[in-house]
Amino acid sequence: MLKNFIAIVSSVFFCAAAQAAEIRALVKDQKGKAVADAVILVVPVDPRNALHAHAPAAAVDQVDKQFVPYVKPIFVGSTIRFPNSDNIRHQVYSFSPAKKFELPLYSGTDAPPVMFDKPGVVVLGCNIHDWMIGYIYVSETPFFAKTGPLGTAVINDLPAGEYTVRTWHPNMDRTEESTIQHIALSADTPSVAEWQIGLKPTIHVPRVSGAASADYP
Amino acid sequence: MRLRSCLAVGAALHNVGMHCQGPRTFHKATPASAGALLVLCVACHTARSDWVVATAASLSHDDNVGDAHNHSDMVPDSSTSATLSAFDLLPVGRSLSLVAGSELSGQVYDRLDGLRNASIDGLLSLKKKWGIGAFAAWSRAQVSAARSDYEDGYRNVTIYRASLEMGKRLDERWNLAAGYNFERRAAAPGASEIYGVSNDAFSQTGRSFTANAQYALSDRMSLSLGSLLRHGDVISTALTAGHYYPLTDLKAAAPDPAFGPTAYAYRLDGTTYGIKLGANYSLTDHSLIGGAFQRFDTHARGGNNYTNSVPQLTWNYQF
Ligand SMILES: [Cu+2]
Numbered sequence: 001m002l003k004n005f006i007a008i009v010s011s012v013f014f015c016a017a018a019q020a021a022e023i024r025a026l027v028k029d030q031k032g033k034a035v036a037d038a039v040i041l042v043v044p045v046d047p048r049n050a051l052h053a054h055a056p057a058a059a060v061d062q063v064d065k066q067f068v069p070y071v072k073p074i075f076v077g078s079t080i081r082f083p084n085s086d087n088i089r090h091q092v093y094s095f096s097p098a099k100k101f102e103l104p105l106y107s108g109t110d111a112p113p114v115m116f117d118k119p120g121v122v123v124l125g126c127n128i129h130d131w132m133i134g135y136i137y138v139s140e141t142p143f144f145a146k147t148g149p150l151g152t153a154v155i156n157d158l159p160a161g162e163y164t165v166r167t168w169h170p171n172m173d174r175t176e177e178s179t180i181q182h183i184a185l186s187a188d189t190p191s192v193a194e195w196q197i198g199l200k201p202t203i204h205v206p207r208v209s210g211a212a213s214a215d216y217p
Numbered sequence: 218m219r220l221r222s223c224l225a226v227g228a229a230l231h232n233v234g235m236h237c238q239g240p241r242t243f244h245k246a247t248p249a250s251a252g253a254l255l256v257l258c259v260a261c262h263t264a265r266s267d268w269v270v271a272t273a274a275s276l277s278h279d280d281n282v283g284d285a286h287n288h289s290d291m292v293p294d295s296s297t298s299a300t301l302s303a304f305d306l307l308p309v310g311r312s313l314s315l316v317a318g319s320e321l322s323g324q325v326y327d328r329l330d331g332l333r334n335a336s337i338d339g340l341l342s343l344k345k346k347w348g349i350g351a352f353a354a355w356s357r358a359q360v361s362a363a364r365s366d367y368e369d370g371y372r373n374v375t376i377y378r379a380s381l382e383m384g385k386r387l388d389e390r391w392n393l394a395a396g397y398n399f400e401r402r403a404a405a406p407g408a409s410e411i412y413g414v415s416n417d418a419f420s421q422t423g424r425s426f427t428a429n430a431q432y433a434l435s436d437r438m439s440l441s442l443g444s445l446l447r448h449g450d451v452i453s454t455a456l457t458a459g460h461y462y463p464l465t466d467l468k469a470a471a472p473d474p475a476f477g478p479t480a481y482a483y484r485l486d487g488t489t490y491g492i493k494l495g496a497n498y499s500l501t502d503h504s505l506i507g508g509a510f511q512r513f514d515t516h517a518r519g520g521n522n523y524t525n526s527v528p529q530l531t532w533n534y535q536f
Contacts, residue, residue: 066502088267089308093349102349105308128306128314130351130386203389203433205351206499208271208535210507212394212429212441214493217279217513217525 021185022156023193027147027167030198034151037071038169040193041176042143042155045162053142057113059083060124060134062090065207067124067134071170073144074136079113091127098122098138121168131207135170160187173198267306270536274299277529282329283454283476286521290455292476296332298324312346312353320363331369331475338363338376356383369475372419374404392431399424400449407471407482414464418471418482423449425489437499441509445491451517454482466519487517504534 027038044050055077061068062084074080084090084107092111093102098120103111105128116122119140126132137144143163145153166179174197183191278295285291304318320338340361347354363376377400384394404419425447433439454473458481466485473482495509511527 088306091308095350104311125350127312127346127349128308201435203436205386205389206433206439206505207502208499208505208533209392209431209439210441210495210497210505210509210531210533212392212431212443212493212495213396213427214443214445214491214511214513216423216425216445216447216489216491217282217284217511217527 020156021158021160021187022154022190023158023163023165023183023185024190025145025147025153025155025165025167026192026194027151027153027169028194028196030196032196034147034149035169035197035199036147036149036151037069038147038151038153038167038172038195038197039071039073039137039139040145040147040153040155041139041141041166041168042158043141043164043166044143044159045164049159049161050142055079055142057081060136061085062092062126062132065090065126065129065132067132069134069146071135071137071146073139073146074116075142075144076119076138076140077115077117078138079115080136081109081113082111083109084111088128090129090132093125093127094122094136095125096120096122099136102127129207131205133204137168158185160185165193167195167197169197169199171199171202173200269304269306270302271304271534272299272301273531273533275529275531277527280526281523282326282332283456283473283480283482284451284515284523284525285454285456286517286523287455290457291523292329292454292456294329294332295327296324298322309343312349314344314346316340316342316344329475331367332372333368334365334372336363336365352386352388354383354385356381367475371407371471372404372473372475374402374419377401377403390433393429395426395428397424397426407473411470414467415469415484416471418452418469418473418484420469421450421452421484423447423451425449439497441493441495441497443491443493443495445489445493445513447489447491449486450484451487451489451515452482452484453517453521453523454480456480462519462521466521483521485517485519485521487515487521489513489515503536504532507531507533 023042025040027035029035055075057079058074059081060072082092089105089107091105094100098118099116099122101114116138119138122136124134143155143158145155147153163183163185165181165183166176168176179195181193185191275298280293281291282294283292300320300322302320304316307315309315318340323335326332338361342357342359344355344357359380361378365374367373380396380398382396386392400423402421406417425445427445429443431439431441454476456477457479469484471482473480491513493509493511495507497505497507499505509529513525516522
């Protein structure tokens, strides 16, 4: 009996380990420079491969009157807390169709968590500090990652099978759909997905702006 | 530039301190310096509330500091200014906020030592945002009271200002604002020397309209255009007392020794048109440097017309 149980458990473990596949992603810009904060999305062609995924709670902090992290990918259905590590108050809002919300002015960890139940890009702002901007990417797939300073990201523990992969970045000069690649993942060798995307020059609302008005001498 | 700003702040503090010892300005300067210290202490101690502390320094040159009409009376000079300000933001409602703040500033001239001054300014403003977000239109009502103490104390002045402003950021590049400003400068009457003419030459009342536009060329670089239309009292200083106006045009006259032993200041009614062209470059998220050129064209009664050209370099830091 015990022998049978060990045999079943070890075969299940072996199968799962054997089937775990990995994607190594690299995103570069038009000049070949590494692109950080690009979201990599891995969508299984067979939706059964995305079953039983859970949506963990996450947080977007506010540090030195900036959202940290600048880009936060989450799985649809996740809740996000917005703790405020500054010693001043913030008033976080979003007008994005994927999630419209407005937190009242708060400090510390007083703000209620926000549930993101629709896939898409959510642009965050603060009504007090106009220069504050952040992005939440609400992913329809549980398999995603964000590139680091080297432009790389690794997504592992993927069931072997057929996938489409794509990338998104706040400054990307083309649509997400145009970045779609098809990949067949096998358990033994990691697959590589690379993109070269154009980044638009962005202009942020300045934190410090000089006086434009003429001062009568 | 940094050293010069330190000198300006030093001079400002020195001015306030120095005047505390003079019996004439003792009662005026003590509240000013005490107020400045109080504001700075409160700002430091309440760093855990919604205080914003900012500092700025500027270097500018005016080709006609005394606003003189005749070419021979024009005195050009350069000055260095430094400002330290602290503002507390008190949100009143969802889109209404009250700002209470104070500013301590100093200005040092290269040649005109008598114009060296220190100021303490207290202000209160109510800002209404007509919506949520960076692109919502806003309007603001502001009142302020300031005290400026000069090296030559006869120019000391208490300044009351009130303004109404509104603006809107159209997009990430364009930012527009316009305002109406009222200013009353109350100075002590000067030594009277012209019979039948007021000697209250350094008190002024003026109203002005301003309109400004800022345009971001890139994430760091922006250009600005400011315009001003002002009507009210102007003070024009001639280096000798021989400049006579019809008494109907002259509102007041008094000696103005900061410009020389025989200099005379005349207060007249005038209209000023001003324009400012500027460029700013963000050094970091918290600081920027800017260059600007201002030009003012004033038409005062009695044919007293004059211009000022003021190039300026600025540095701003916001904590
Ligand atoms: Cu904020």
